[in-house]
Amino acid sequence: MKTIKRIKWMLAICLFNISSIFAQIGNLVDDPNKEWCYLKKSTTVIGMPFNPQVTEVTYDGSLYTGYAELCFHYGKNDTPILIRQKTFKDGWIPVVGDCWKEGNIQYQIEMFAAPLNDSDVSNCINFVKITMSNTGKEKATGYFNISTRGKVDDYRLAELKNFSEDNLYEIQNGKVNKDNKMLFTFSDGFNRIEAIEGIPYTQSFTGKSLHITKETRSAIIYYQKDLKANEKYEIILKMPCIPVSNAIAEDIIKADYEMYFKKTVSFWKRLIGNETYFEIPEKRIQDAQRASMVHLLLATRTFPDGHKTQTDGIPYPNFFLTSGPQMTMAYLTNGCPEYAKMIVKNAILQQEPNGLYFDKSLAHGGIIPTAHGHIMYMTAAYYLFTRDKILGEEVFPSLCKAIEYLKNETKNNQYGLLPPTYPYDNEMIDGHYACNNYWALLGLRYCIRMAKDLNHTEVLSDWEQLEKTYTQSIIKGIEASVKEDGYVPTGLYDFLTGKKASRGFNEYQCNSDWENMLLAYPTELLAPNHDYVKGSLKHIRKGYAEGIMTYRHGQHLHQYITANLIEQYMVQGEQRQALIDFYHLILHSGSTHEGFENLVIPWKDRMVDPHCPSPHAWASAKTAFLIRNFLIHEYGGRAGIEKGRDLYLYPILSPAWTHEGEHISLVNVPTEMGKISSRIQFERGKAKITFFAQFHNDRPANIRIRIPYFKVLDSYKTNASRSELVDNCLILSPDFTEIEIKWHDNINVHKGTSADLLQSYRSCDTFEGIDENGVQIVKTHSPFLLENEKTDKIEPLSFDLIKSVFLKEFERRTR
Known part of the structure; x- marks a missing residue:
């Protein structure tokens, strides 16, 4: 008993x-x-x-x-x-x-x-x-x-x-x-x-x-x-x-806490912020930039056989090569090139005898062109950033095989595209994935640039002709597939979804927007303000929830793919919208700036599925690279294969960063053209920018400085040998080292920001479940404001403002 x-x-x-x-x-x-x-x-x-x-x-x-x-x-x-x-x-x-x-x-x-x-x-x-x-x-x-x-x-x-x-x-x-x-x-x-x-x-x-x-x-x-x-x-x-x-326990007992803390x-x-660093006056953003690099680095692993690799963090112990471009670019642009080199060297090992690079982690036993272009792009990008000629020559034969694969497959495909793919992940369609072709074209363009710099003239004529033909094929596919509202779907030409794809998935699990909107950046397939770019962004925004993208037609939030839209707004010059989405991306992270993937039900409880917790390394890479791009990025010249590749300096500035006495600094920041150091100091009624560049041979055609959307330009003075103002953007010769910009505030753009945000939340579609056939039920909504929400107060954008408005709306929906 x-x-x-x-x-x-x-x-x-x-x-x-x-x-x-x-x-x-x-x-x-x-x-x-x-x-x-x-x-x-x-x-x-x-x-x-x-x-x-x-x-x-x-x-x-x-x-x-x-x-x-x-x-x-x-x-x-x-x-x-x-x-x-x-x-x-x-x-x-x-x-x-x-x-x-x-x-x-x-x-x-x-x-x-x-x-x-x-x-x-x-x-x-x-x-x-x-x-x-x-x-x-x-x-x-x-x-x-x-x-x-x-x-x-x-x-x-x-x-x-x-x-x-x-x-x-x-x-x-x-x-x-x-x-x-x-x-x-x-x-x-x-x-x-x-x-x-x-x-x-x-x-x-x-x-x-x-x-x-x-x-x-x-x-x-x-x-x-x-x-x-x-x-x-x-x-x-x-x-x-x-x-x-x-x-060993005795050695651990003797280990001094304070000594190991300091070490x-x-x-x-x-490792971070020593040789290369950014200074941003808004603490949440400054910390997010560096902490994102920490989370990315903490997702590297050593396997039992001694092999070192990158992973996607604790939810995904393997490395998904489709996340390779952003991880590589985050490392390259934040002073960690050796980690980028590791990713590249591991990635090119996943090449088939016919030249195909493919992502074993996503292929589910098949052989598909899932990450072919991703690997081409990040390998050539590594070279362009570092000018590491030893590794460049080492990997060049592999890239030649990859491009030969691309040439053969597009030649034999009825549409001139990469082969169709079954629903492996991400977009989840059976057909010609739009994004796989976008990345392959971008990879080809970067390989052409790499070949020019390495003086491999023997391949240029063939590769340049392939680039022209392949570009035409993709544009033709877009034209054949675009919807009436200008939306470019996940697949080009006809594709199957749901039960028609015979893969055991229901309709609601398929055809999710992912990278099909990468039309302007980084691909430069279409001009930033092309109707298809604008139409795609407008269409996809209807599926937002809580200010970010969703997955599976609104069923779950998806934090980091929101960066894909933000980058399109960035190159469009839509600074305010880019900032709004960016602040929401940062909002959907943890107190150590950890990001998640998806499996969070919108407007419910802010709980992620316990089998897919944070931190997610791809989210971290996208965040770190996006913040860098807000301060400096390359654009133009059809991804650099033509003249006109420019360097954008401080293209997206927040009102929270430009207060009198504040400054932003870039120190030894790598770009495709070389390392850049710059500082913008904000004073009463003006800003002073200094600029120092260590350019490679291919210096930018121009340095472009956008006037912030909340400022009105009065005048400027620079030592650039040439300068002009076009569409509220200062265009300077790359020899400039300083410019003083006089401006004044346009406070009207800040009126009623909270009301705009609330209406934006309420105008989005919502996922209401699935019907008996496994098809998503999506409900449309019209925006509205309650009487006490109508305001024309001056409310400049900041992280704190976004958080405040979000919490107000979240409480209204969940109380």
Whole structure:
């Protein structure tokens, strides 16, 4: 009978543990005094580049490695911590921290991961520091405890390893061991230790002996400290990603927290923002730019055989080559060319004997031209940015084979296009994917430029003729496929979707807009203001929700593909719309600037599917590259194969960046034409720009500076040998080094911004489910404003304004 009662009691404890975790859902509120976090349950990571496995930092503050979970409780009531608005140090360095109070005790947690030895990242150590501080004038008591468990199935993605009822647990000498391998170390000064809740630790125990499930908290170390006014107490923990032997455990115990903290901060500062960096006066954007690079770097892995590669982050342990262009460009434009080189060298290995590059991660067993153009483009782009002639000559034969494949396939195709593709992902159609052909043409154009610079004149005549023929074929396909409203669909000519495609998908799962709108940038297939570009953008915007793109006809939000539309607005000169969409993209990220993919239902609960958590590395790459493009980008000359390739300087400026006394800086920023350093200083009624360039041989035809949409040009003075104003854009010769622009504010463009945003939200279509045939039900809406929403107040765009309006609309729809 006693045994049965004990089992029931232990079961009740387990259920209490689980219920206390899920009870926190009601506490997932936004603290306006902390960093904004879109997802209610957002995961971030700590680690180092090329970790075999990074450590997940969950919304509720646990560290999860795939081998064990380290969890934390505080206060008199043993409350599990909740740190969904955790931040990186200085906004971008992956030292995660948060703080909260109970009475006069302030609790603070700080965590980072570092290798025990600099040269070996195979098993990084997670360092944790908890600080309890008495902020009151009287004595107060702080309570904190640390425990381990296998895994709670609540936004922990990695598969749990080496967990069973036979595990043997032992606690001694400041260590918690499992099966004679150390899980974590803890500092002295604890008050008591329990094997599990309510059972004092007296000797080693097995999981079976205490009925431990993977959710059960065990090895609980309790700290209770009486603190005088202004007194604080620190607890130090160290947890290897992979449990270690006792010999290594001793080295971990000796590892000094402060020393490793300083080394970690120094490492990231050397890697990001050292030689190449951007300075942006709006903190959320400045931090997003650098933190996005951190998340991209933390998605690199070393496999068991020693092979190093890029991945798409914790949701996708493999590398999808379709994300390669943005990842390569993010690395190239942010001073990390060696990482771009790694991507290129790994990518060209995925070439078939007939010259086809294809994405094995997406092909699902077939051989399809999914990423052929992507790899051509990013390989040639790497060369144009770095002028690495050794690698250029090494990869040139591979590119020749790739272009020969393109030539043969387009010659034998009835439409002069790449072969049709089954619904593998993304657009999900059976037919000629528009984007696959766009990327292949762009890749061909960049290869032509690369061949010219390497003086491979023997291929130019053939490649240039192919480019002309292929361009005509794609344009013809667009003309044959475009809809009455100017929308260019996902496929060219006829294509199959849903059950007609015979792939087991319903209609609502197919034919999603993805990259079919990449008509002006980066492809330069059509002029930015071509009717088909404008028609496609207008059509796709109807499917927006919460200010960003959706997937599967509005069923789910999709954060990072919104960048595809933003780039079209950017080259159109539609600065205000580009900024609005950009701020919404940033809005849909976490407090450590982690982005997600999709599987978030619009206007519901801000919860992503737990099997596809953040951070997503493609989202990070797109964010970092997009911010760079807002400050400087290349455009024109049919992607550079003709004269007229220009460099756009500060093409998209936010009103939040241009206040008197603020500045934006670009330092050693790589471009196709060479490295650029520039600074724009904002003063009363004017701006001063300095410009220093280290051009390659192919310098830009012009430097173009758009006048911000909220400014009216009065005059300008420059040392450029030639200059003119065309369509509110200053066009300067590339020899310029300084310009002073006098302007005044056009405040009328800021009138009623919040009302415009609300109407924009409400004018979008909504996904209302599927019918009996698996076809999406989409409802159209007309915009409206409530009486108290009508305003003509002056409201300049900023991240804070977008957040405020979004939250107002979200509350209206969900209350």
